[in-house]
Amino acid sequence: MKKSVKHSLFSFIVLLAVVGLEAPALASFSQQNVNIFSEEIEFLWEDDPIGLSIFLERTEERLPRFENSFKQSSVNLDVHWTLIAAISYQESHWNPKAISDTGVRGMMMLTQKTAKEMGIKKRTNAEQSILGGANYFQKNLNRLPKEMPKLDKIWMALASYNLGFVNINLARELTLKNGGNPNLWSDVSIYLTKILIERYANETNEFEKHVQAIEYVKRIQLYYQTLSILNREKEMLLLAVN
Numbered sequence: 193m194k195k196s197v198k199h200s201l202f203s204f205i206v207l208l209a210v211v212g213l214e215a216p217a218l219a220s221f222s223q224q225n226v227n228i229f230s231e232e233i234e235f236l237w238e239d240d241p242i243g244l245s246i247f248l249e250r251t252e253e254r255l256p257r258f259e260n261s262f263k264q265s266s267v268n269l270d271v272h273w274t275l276i277a278a279i280s281y282q283e284s285h286w287n288p289k290a291i292s293d294t295g296v297r298g299m300m301m302l303t304q305k306t307a308k309e310m311g312i313k314k315r316t317n318a319e320q321s322i323l324g325g326a327n328y329f330q331k332n333l334n335r336l337p338k339e340m341p342k343l344d345k346i347w348m349a350l351a352s353y354n355l356g357f358v359n360i361n362l363a364r365e366l367t368l369k370n371g372g373n374p375n376l377w378s379d380v381s382i383y384l385t386k387i388l389i390e391r392y393a394n395e396t397n398e399f400e401k402h403v404q405a406i407e408y409v410k411r412i413q414l415y416y417q418t419l420s421i422l423n424r425e426k427e428m429l430l431l432a433v434n
Contacts, residue, residue: 229421229422229424229425232421233418233421233422236414236417236418237414237418247281247415247418250281250285250286251419251422254285254286254287255277255286257286257318258277258280258286258299258318258322259273259277261318261319261322261323262274262276262277262280262322262326264319264323265322265323265325265326265327266326268330269326269329269330270330270333270342271329271330271333271346272420274416274419274420274423275346275412275416276322276325276326276329277415277419278412278413278415278416278419279300279325279329279350279353279412280299280300280322280325281415282408282411282412282415283299283300283301283325284298284299284300284301286299287299288316288317288318288321289316297315297316298315298316298317298318298320298321298325299318299321299322299325300321300322300324300325300326300328301325302315302321302324302325302328306324306328307321307324309328310323310324310325310327310328311324312324325353328353329349329350329353332348332349332352332353332357333345333346333349335352335357336348336349337375339375340375341375341376343377344375344376344377344378347377347409347413348360348364348377348380350408350409350412351377351381351384351405351406351408351409354404354405354408354409355384355388355405359384359387359388359391359405360380360384362387362391363380363381363383363384363386363387364380364383366383366386366387367379367380367382367383370383377409381406381409384405384406385406388405
């Protein structure tokens with residue numbers, strides 16, 4: 193496992209060598225930081241080593257093609273570009289031609305309705321799809337109360353991206369009714385399941401699809417944390433160069 197993680201970071205070490213960082217500084221950085229980053233990532237993924245291997249491979253083979261688009265899409269948003277990239281990985285594994293059996297497609301798997309609402313003409317165009325998905329996420333974020341803690345707001349906006357805002361709103365209302373805090377994702381996620389049972393209990397396929405929303409948020413949290421670590425490592429390398 194450590195070998196696979198360190199391999200994903202090796203390209204950054206090579207970058208330092210190419211720009212001429214002296215060997216002692218390079219060795220120091222490698223020993224003090226790369227191991228730490230590797231251990232952080234391995235800890236996060238300890239229950240899914242195969243998934244980690246696939247994710248790291250795709251951060252090398254696919255992510256560089258779309259990184260600028262993720263960065264551009266987040267310029268006017270309240271979140272870092274790595275969160276948008278994490279959403280896209282969950283949705284499509286960064287495959288511009290991805291399509292589901294329900295008809296959603298593209299990098300951020302937009303429905304025709306959502307694409308039209310976001311002004312997207314071609315869902316399989318990576319730049320358009322990323323921009324549309326990012327703006328749709330921000331729209332859901334904006335609909336939540338300003339007083340809500342930022343991270344909880346992000347997690348609920350993610351669930352809204354997957355389930356639709358109405359289900360999240362109903363879950364927040366039920367949370368409040370039962371004495372929970374409607375501004376905390378940890379509370380709302382409990383009552384979200386109850387809302388889904390009430391709304392989709394007689395529609396097996398719909399229920400199974402929607403009840404996965406809790407896991408959906410957890411997976412994006414995992415990808416977001418991992419990308420943040422990799423991005424932090426890259427930024428530290430650039431600082432070392434400068």
